[in-house]
Structure formats: C-alpha cells, structure tokens
Amino acid sequence: MLKPATTDLDALKVLDERLRWLSAWTIHHANHIRESEDGLKVGGHQASCASMTAIMAALYFHALRENDRVAVKPHAGPVLHAIHYLIGSQAREALENFRGLGGAQSYPSRTKDRIPVDFSTGSVGLGVAITLFASLVQDYLTAHGWLDEKDRGRFVALIGDAELDEGNIYEAIIEGAKHDVRNLWWIIDYNRQSLDATSADRMFERFDEIFKSCGWRVVELRYGKRLQAALDANKPLKNWFEQLSNAELSALHYQGGAAWRKRIEAELGKKAATFLKDYDDEALAALFTNLGGHCIETLVEVFDAAQDDVPTLFIAWTIKGFGLPFAGHKDNHAGLMNPTQMAALRDAMGVREGQEWEPLEGVGDNARTGVEALIDRTRIAREKRSRSFGTTAIPAIPAPAGDEQSTQAAFGRILLDLSKAGGELADRIVTTSPDVTVSTNLGAWVNQRGLFRRSDSPDIFAQQKIASAQKWGGNNKGQHVELGIAESNLFLMLAAAGLSGDLFGTRLFPIGTLYDPFIARGLDALNYACYQDARFLLVATPSGITLGPEGGAHQSINPPLIALGQPGLRHYELAYADELAAMMQEAFRLIDDPAGESTYLRLSTRSIQQVERSDDSWRDGALAGGYWLREPGENSEAAIVAMGAVMPEALAAWDELKTDVPGLGLLSVTSPDLLHRGWTAAQAARWKGQRSASHVEQLLSRLSPTAGLVTLADAAPASLSWIGGVLGHRVAPLGVEKFGQAGTLADLYAVYRLDGDAITEAVAEILLQNG
Numbered sequence: 001m002l003k004p005a006t007t008d009l010d011a012l013k014v015l016d017e018r019l020r021w022l023s024a025w026t027i028h029h030a031n032h033i034r035e036s037e038d039g040l041k042v043g044g045h046q047a048s049c050a051s052m053t054a055i056m057a058a059l060y061f062h063a064l065r066e067n068d069r070v071a072v073k074p075h076a077g078p079v080l081h082a083i084h085y086l087i088g089s090q091a092r093e094a095l096e097n098f099r100g101l102g103g104a105q106s107y108p109s110r111t112k113d114r115i116p117v118d119f120s121t122g123s124v125g126l127g128v129a130i131t132l133f134a135s136l137v138q139d140y141l142t143a144h145g146w147l148d149e150k151d152r153g154r155f156v157a158l159i160g161d162a163e164l165d166e167g168n169i170y171e172a173i174i175e176g177a178k179h180d181v182r183n184l185w186w187i188i189d190y191n192r193q194s195l196d197a198t199s200a201d202r203m204f205e206r207f208d209e210i211f212k213s214c215g216w217r218v219v220e221l222r223y224g225k226r227l228q229a230a231l232d233a234n235k236p237l238k239n240w241f242e243q244l245s246n247a248e249l250s251a252l253h254y255q256g257g258a259a260w261r262k263r264i265e266a267e268l269g270k271k272a273a274t275f276l277k278d279y280d281d282e283a284l285a286a287l288f289t290n291l292g293g294h295c296i297e298t299l300v301e302v303f304d305a306a307q308d309d310v311p312t313l314f315i316a317w318t319i320k321g322f323g324l325p326f327a328g329h330k331d332n333h334a335g336l337m338n339p340t341q342m343a344a345l346r347d348a349m350g351v352r353e354g355q356e357w358e359p360l361e362g363v364g365d366n367a368r369t370g371v372e373a374l375i376d377r378t379r380i381a382r383e384k385r386s387r388s389f390g391t392t393a394i395p396a397i398p399a400p401a402g403d404e405q406s407t408q409a410a411f412g413r414i415l416l417d418l419s420k421a422g423g424e425l426a427d428r429i430v431t432t433s434p435d436v437t438v439s440t441n442l443g444a445w446v447n448q449r450g451l452f453r454r455s456d457s458p459d460i461f462a463q464q465k466i467a468s469a470q471k472w473g474g475n476n477k478g479q480h481v482e483l484g485i486a487e488s489n490l491f492l493m494l495a496a497a498g499l500s501g502d503l504f505g506t507r508l509f510p511i512g513t514l515y516d517p518f519i520a521r522g523l524d525a526l527n528y529a530c531y532q533d534a535r536f537l538l539v540a541t542p543s544g545i546t547l548g549p550e551g552g553a554h555q556s557i558n559p560p561l562i563a564l565g566q567p568g569l570r571h572y573e574l575a576y577a578d579e580l581a582a583m584m585q586e587a588f589r590l591i592d593d594p595a596g597e598s599t600y601l602r603l604s605t606r607s608i609q610q611v612e613r614s615d616d617s618w619r620d621g622a623l624a625g626g627y628w629l630r631e632p633g634e635n636s637e638a639a640i641v642a643m644g645a646v647m648p649e650a651l652a653a654w655d656e657l658k659t660d661v662p663g664l665g666l667l668s669v670t671s672p673d674l675l676h677r678g679w680t681a682a683q684a685a686r687w688k689g690q691r692s693a694s695h696v697e698q699l700l701s702r703l704s705p706t707a708g709l710v711t712l713a714d715a716a717p718a719s720l721s722w723i724g725g726v727l728g729h730r731v732a733p734l735g736v737e738k739f740g741q742a743g744t745l746a747d748l749y750a751v752y753r754l755d756g757d758a759i760t761e762a763v764a765e766i767l768l769q770n771g
C-alpha cells in the first residue's frame, strides 16, 4: 500500500481558492465579457463549481495517484479545466472560449476536450456508474495478465447529491456487489440542492444503509475542524444545528451571520449566549459554512485514511455556491454573478483587475513555493495518455456452413469457431449479457471460454453430474461477464470495456448481447458509450415480428430508426450467414481502428434458405450498406428494396413478378445507417466542389428516374422509405407500424403486410402510378 504523500495544507487551501476564482471567472468571461454573436445565454454553473473546489483541490493536488481515474460531476467541468490550467495542460484560449466552438466543453468530454478527461459526463448518474464497470475491467485485465499491479488505480466519481436519484446508480452497485467490486471512491458533493430546489431530507439517512448493504464503507464528512470544535463545546447548539432541515440550512447560509445570530438567540436563548459573544456576524457565517467538504484538513484526513481497496462512499457536506454571493440560495443552480458581484469577489480574492487569468495571481510569496510544488507533483500524474489502436490482427472469419440457418445461430457458431481456432482476437474478446446469454446464443462460447469470476466459482450442476448443455463454472481466466437483467449496466459495461485501450493501454474486443426491444431500456447508457467513443460489438437478437409466437412485448419495431440517429454506432441488418461473418470481421476491425466505431447487428431467430453465390462481389456492397441481390434491368421501372429477415418474402415476390415486370431488381439493404450517412456526406462534399457519388446513389442510378420502389423491413417502414428521396423515386413502404402480437410467421406477415401479396400489390401500385 502506498503511503499518502505529506502535503502542505496551506498550499491546498490556496489552490482551493484559485480553483474557485478561475472556475467562476471562466464562466463569467464567457457570459459577460466575450462578445455575444447570437444573443443566446452562454450559461455555466458557478454555484456547482464553488461547491466542490476544496474537494477537487484535495483530490487532485493531494490524494490522486498516477493511475487513478476520475469522473467529474458535469457541472464542475470548469473546475477540472482550472486544475489543468494551473498544471499547464489547458490553454487560456480554450478557457476564454468556454462553451464556444473548439473551446473548453460545457461538461467534461473525453473526445472533445484537449485536457485528459478520463470519463465524459453530462447525463447525470452515468458518469458515476461507469467508474464501477471500469474497475471491473481493471480486475479483468489484471486477471488475464494484461495489466501489472503497478499500473492499477482507483476509480473516483465526483457526484452531485441530486444524482443519487438516478436509478442506474443502484443497478450498478447491486451488480458491483455480485462481482466483489473494489478500488472505488465515490465522493458526494452533498450541498443539499438539486437543479430546482433544496433536496429532500428524509432520503439521505437511507443512502448509507443502501450502500453499506452492498458492501461499501460510508464515510461522512459533515463538519470542518472549526465547526466540529465549536459544536462539540456546546451540546444544545449542536442538537439545534443538526435538526435544521436542508431548506432551513440553505436559507441561513444565504442570509448570513446576522440571520444565524437572530435564529440562535430566538431558539436557544441563554444556552448559546456565551458562544455568540465570541463571534461577530462575519465570523459566525464563516463558522457555520465550515462544513466537511470545504475543510481541507478534514478532506485530507479522510482520503488518507482510505488506503485499502474497499469501495468507499464519502458524503461531503458542502454549500452550493460556497464563498459566492448566492451561496445557499435555492435558485442558484444556473445563477451567474453580475459584473458588480464579480468585481467584489475579485477584490476579496486579491486578484488585480486585468490579471484575472494569471494562474497564481494573488498568491503571496510565502505560499508560492508550496503551491508550485503541489502543482509540479500533480502535473506528472495527470498527463494525457495516447490512445492505443491497431495492435490486434483480425483474421478472416469464414461463414458457417449450412443451407438453412438463422443469423442468430450463425452468430453463436462463428464465436464458437473463433474460440476453437484460438488466437489473439479470440483471447481478447470479452462477452457480456444481461441474463440472456443462453437465449442470444452465447452458450457455446461460454462453455468454451468460461465465466469471469475473480475467485473460482464451481459449476455445482456439473459437479453433481446433472446433465446440462451449459457449463457455468467461473474463474479469473473466464471471458464472459454475466450481468443481471439491467440493460443500462450492459451498456455501461460495454462502455468501460470498450475504453480499455484508452484507460489501460490494452484493447479488448467487447461483445454484448441483448434482446432487440430492450435496447430502449439502456438507450441513454448506449448513447453515453458512443459519445465517449467506446468500441464494442452489440448483437441484438432476436428482433422484429419475425419472433412470431413470442408476441408483441418482445418484438422490436424501432431500433433501426434509433440506430439511424445514433452517432458512433454502425447498424448492420443482414439476412445470410456469410454476410454476418463479413460484418463481424468488419466490426472487430472497426473496434481497433482509430477512425472506427462500434457496431450494432440486428439478428433474427428465423432459419432461412441461404442464397447461392457465384463470387464475392456482394461483399463490398454488403459492408457499405447494400447490394443488388437480383440485378435490375437497364432503366428498370421498379425495384424491391428489402432488409434482413424478410428477404425470403422479397426473393419469392421477385421470382413471381420478374416476368410481368421486366427488369425488376431486388436491392438488399444491409445498413440503412451507412447508406444515409454516405448520401449526406457526398452531398456535403459536392458543395465543397469535390466530385462524389455515394453508394446509395450509385445503386439507385441503375434504375429509371421514373422508377418506383417497394421497401420492405421487419421494422418501422421509415427505416427504408427515405431511400426514395435520394434520386426522387416514388416509394411504397412496407413495414411494421403497430405493436406486434403472437402468431405464426405466415399469419403475422399477412396481418402486418410483409408477405408476398403485400409486395405484389405494392409493386402493382407503383407501376400503375407510372402509367
């Protein structure tokens, strides 16, 4: 165990003040000094920053070790930038351009900020929970021999107290308890205010019980040293203070010393008379704001005391807007100091006018050496790491054999074959699933590669010789992380594992499986993973009304539309096993490519006749988003445009209509997402004077300009109907627009109009319109 460094406490106090000043000034500058071109309020959160400058000073300039990683509460972003400004890794121009294009981001961003941001934050609760999954990934890497003991660290989340209302935090700590998670510090900025108001009192007494029952140590930092001593010396005063509600406390902090005196005189009378004599109003206000989260001595003490790996929740009492004129006011969340208030703060902090950006402005000669020493020490520990890519060879992935297959079964076969063949890619794959491992066809892979557990967990059924197709023994070499049914956790796990190259310098190839409709349950966490450029393969299976007897509660309709609007995630929806093999190979390549992205495969349990291929010419088109499965005739007047599991219906209809409709083509779309992106990118390029035609434009240019398209998808029809807009073709869109229900495929395809009759009628309609 490393001994905590001894730190100059006075220097830390100076740094606390510097952070409070610089964060407030950065926001002030953006709102009141920088020219406003559009009249929009720029915004920023001076109160949320002031609330935790002492916590962040003690953390960054004292407690953090080189390998520790931090998720900073979104609204304290300017404090993080101020820290990096002090240590020299943030530029003044970026701060001057806070919330402007190319400037310091409003909320810490891994990909857009120039400073090292360990975890992006913004959607409250998610930044907290990802630290837990990152810690699990760290244990996974160490167990597999990819991360030395000396390179391990702690995962710290700086949390707003209102964030604790987000349910995903509790889903995460329950999962963490199952995996015996460790090396976590979660520090709550307990300022007892949310965005709207002061927070509810009653719940807070419960949080420590919740965390303790999940194996956490809870450390409360209620009082600073001075306030603790004063209250210990006067029991009635202490009892009085402790029964104040959050709202009352905040109001008193806002009103200041005279209000404290009046209340104490009125409610404690003689019992506090001697106490009150020792303080003037200003000193009284200062005393009562000496809460644990603002007291450097207290913070250093508790951080130093927590040197083991037990997950620890620190509840640090603070005041929102500490040291600012609106401290404690319930409406201060987005409050901004006006220029007069800012000037008063500047004078109070000893900052000369015109020197507002000077990093150590106002720091006296006596303190300067100590402050500079702390800054130097911190600089070394907070360097930005380069991202690591392109280290793993991706082998060619052959298609599983078989005339009839479902894409879901083929997925399981491909993973099994990869596992049997062995090699670096197979060893670096980590699979994870929220209690649908077996039903999404990961079973054979898990049988081969085992469950990941830090300590051995025997498969009791196997030991008792009870027949089962699933071997569920776990050990620290296992490669499947089994999660409980919480899709948000799945995406946070994929986010953390998908950042392993960035966080730990060693890449994993994470594959997550779930049921397609339940993507929606974890959607914000999925978006969060993509926002941070985490790399993974998401396999959603089964999907659509093709799920037949499972019924409407399990049949998905809109995920292709979700994918169409989700940056950083490539959607492939395919019909055949050979396409799947090509797309998995591509997905692995994209994980390890600096310019890559994550991939979402929408698979089906429907077993279908595979197509005969005469060559590989389909492959490039399939990877680019679509190819002619049946070539159109020259200047054809009609085409069927189909996607995924309904391809047999499309092929059958094509067969039936090809004589009556000469030149009829069948376009297999494998990624509406890629086609759409290519279309808009080509348009943008043309406006820049580059000659460019996108894949979808090239495909459709084979048709007559007056041709009609029948689009067909086991999904919302808008997933494909937009294609008519590319070259101005008329469209008859077929797809699912109402909730599904149980039934045979034939029944459902007839009711929802995905069958041959529907396609024939639609083709007839577009041809009639032409006539």
Ligand SMILES: Cc1ncc(C[n+]2csc(CCOP(=O)(O)OP(=O)(O)O)c2C)c(N)n1
Pocket: 047, 048, 051, 073, 074, 075, 122, 123, 124, 159, 160, 161, 162, 163, 164, 189, 191, 193, 194, 195, 320, 333
């Ligand atoms: C998921 C999500 N919902 C809503 C918001 C808007 N929002 C931003 S901060 C906040 C609450 C702030 O309170 P707290 O977490 O206590 O932070 P602090 O008091 O330190 O500012 C809310 C509701 C958000 N950022 N994310």
Ligand SMILES: [Mg+2]
Pocket: 160, 161, 162, 189, 190, 191, 192, 193, 194, 320
């Ligand atoms: Mg708060």
